[in-house]
Amino acid sequence: MPLDRLVLILVIVIAAAAATVWLGAVVAASVAFPAGTFLLIPAALVAYVVFRVVADRLGNRDDDRYDKMD
Structure with missing residues (x-):
């Protein structure tokens, strides 16, 4: 696997994880x-x-x- 493809996959996975945590924090803060x-x-x-x-x-x-x- 080329290095640029590996880095792209890692960046996408990290961005998706960050978006999931952020969305979870928004939902948790809006509902008690x-x-x-x-x-x-x-x-x-x-x-x-x-x-x-x-x-x-x-x-x-x-x-x-x-x-x-x-």
């Missing part, structure tokens, strides 16, 4: 949330990802290596 609400959203996202991974592992027959053991 209880302290636990801020922890509820990331916890729900992590729980959703874990649920999807477990559901994919249980439902995927091609990924089940124990069925092929004799």
Whole structure:
């Protein structure tokens, strides 16, 4: 990968992260949330990802290596 493309990707990622933090700060400042609400959203996202991974592992027959053991 050329260096200029890598630098461009890094600049875009850093700008997107800064915009996300800024937008989150604006939204948080405009609405009064209880302290636990801020922890509820990331916890729900992590729980959703874990649920999807477990559901994919249980439902995927091609990924089940124990069925092929004799």
